[in-house]
Amino acid sequence: MAFMFTVSPDFTPDHLSGWYIFNTWLQKQTGEGIHLEMYDDFNSQRQAIKDDKVDLIYANPFDAAMLVREKGFLPLVKADGTADEAIIAVNADNKVEDVAHLSPGVKVAYTDDPDVKMMGMIMLEPGDLDATNIVPVISDTYVLVAKHLLKGEADVGIFLAEAYDDLSSVIKKQLRILVRSQISVIHHALMIGPNLQHKREEIQQMLLNMNNEDKGQGVLKSLGFSGWGKVDDEEMEFMIDLMDTLVM
Amino acid sequence: MIYDMKPEDIIGEYKEVTLQLYRSIARKILYTEIETPYPDGKLIVSTTDPDGVITHVNQSFIDMSGYMEEELVGAPHSILRHPDMPPAAFKDLWDTVKKGEKWQGFVKNLRKDGGYYWVKATVIPNVRNGKVVGYTSVRRKPSRTKVEECIKLYPTLF
Numbered sequence: 001m002a003f004m005f006t007v008s009p010d011f012t013p014d015h016l017s018g019w020y021i022f023n024t025w026l027q028k029q030t031g032e033g034i035h036l037e038m039y040d041d042f043n044s045q046r047q048a049i050k051d052d053k054v055d056l057i058y059a060n061p062f063d064a065a066m067l068v069r070e071k072g073f074l075p076l077v078k079a080d081g082t083a084d085e086a087i088i089a090v091n092a093d094n095k096v097e098d099v100a101h102l103s104p105g106v107k108v109a110y111t112d113d114p115d116v117k118m119m120g121m122i123m124l125e126p127g128d129l130d131a132t133n134i135v136p137v138i139s140d141t142y143v144l145v146a147k148h149l150l151k152g153e154a155d156v157g158i159f160l161a162e163a164y165d166d167l168s169s170v171i172k173k174q175l176r177i178l179v180r181s182q183i184s185v186i187h188h189a190l191m192i193g194p195n196l197q198h199k200r201e202e203i204q205q206m207l208l209n210m211n212n213e214d215k216g217q218g219v220l221k222s223l224g225f226s227g228w229g230k231v232d233d234e235e236m237e238f239m240i241d242l243m244d245t246l247v248m
Numbered sequence: 249m250i251y252d253m254k255p256e257d258i259i260g261e262y263k264e265v266t267l268q269l270y271r272s273i274a275r276k277i278l279y280t281e282i283e284t285p286y287p288d289g290k291l292i293v294s295t296t297d298p299d300g301v302i303t304h305v306n307q308s309f310i311d312m313s314g315y316m317e318e319e320l321v322g323a324p325h326s327i328l329r330h331p332d333m334p335p336a337a338f339k340d341l342w343d344t345v346k347k348g349e350k351w352q353g354f355v356k357n358l359r360k361d362g363g364y365y366w367v368k369a370t371v372i373p374n375v376r377n378g379k380v381v382g383y384t385s386v387r388r389k390p391s392r393t394k395v396e397e398c399i400k401l402y403p404t405l406f
Contacts, residue, residue: 245370
């Protein structure tokens with residue numbers, strides 16, 4: 001029976017093929033049958049986790065807590081030099097200079113990416129804004145968040161910083177950043193479920209060595225990563241504790 | 249260890265007071281009316297052992313407190329205690345986290361240079377194998393409205 005691998009639905013679409021290449025590499029290295037299943041949205045992926053279908057996951061920090069505490073997952077690695085950060089942006093024509101000048105009733109566009117939404121909402125707090133007094137404009141993608149701002153259908157947009165930076169320069173010229181988070185310690189992680197944990201050290205070592213071999217380097221490039229860094233149990237626990245302080 | 253504040257570290261005109269901290273530590277506090285604004289987009293993070301002794305701080309903590317990392321790690325967290333903070337707030341904090349619950353509140357913190365900064369603080373117990381091994385405290389930028397409310401409320405709680 002093949003193990004099941006999945007990736008948090010907030011991955012950069014440019015790297016979709018990269019995950020398939022990575023999965024092929026992983027199967028060759030481990031000699032295990034691993035099936036990559038990509039979910040379009042967080043709800044369907046969470047249902048698969050709930051049903052114990054997932055054995056390996058590149059998880060967003062929000063889900064990591066549930067995976068460790070409720071499903072017995074353990075961390076393997078994180079992408080070197082990456083952290084999840086969020087951006088609050090407005091239309092360039094908007095007169096608002098500071099989050100503190102926004103008012104209740106403001107229309108906020110965001111995706112269902114849970115950790116980015118959480119970081120964004122934290123950055124709106126200095127303006128006395130919270131889930132009870134904003135008008136949500138739910139968007140399928142960050143490009144649509146940008147479009148809502150450009151068309152005046154939203155006043156404020158919450159972006160994954162990486163996604164904002166990847167927007168075309170034409171779009172970015174018409175937007176303005178109010179706040180960019182600099183949290184540094186919240187990141188995605190590759191995690192391993194109970195059925196595969198007998199292979200944890202072996203897989204972890206393979207991943208850490210990946211950028212030392214030619215084929216591995218090519219696979220990493222297709223994912224947009226320079227290499228993997230080890231995440232030990234305590235580092236993961238620390239990130240989960242930190243996430244707990246932010247979720248209210 | 250925690251030391252009395254030294255006049256040579258203070259920037260600006262200061263007042264002097266002796267605070268009675270947790271575990272009967274007395275500390276001479278020198279404080280000014282100079283506020284350092286909370287930086288946009290950052291989180292101040294620290295962890296302590298179960299007795300409130302600092303075990304880890306991040307760069308934002310170092311930058312905002314004005315201390316060096318080696319002065320902070322090993323010191324009680326009350327190194328940040330500002331005389332304008334009512335002791336009742338910290339009693340509530342400890343009572344809450346010792347029950348295993350999350351505490352949240354607005355805190356005026358004292359800098360090494362005698363100035364201050366306001367934060368929205370959240371403290372949670374770190375549970376490992378069913379045992380509390382310490383606490384994580386995360387501060388974020390507070391709303392000015394809430395800070396103004398606290399400036400009015402806190403003096404009434406002494």
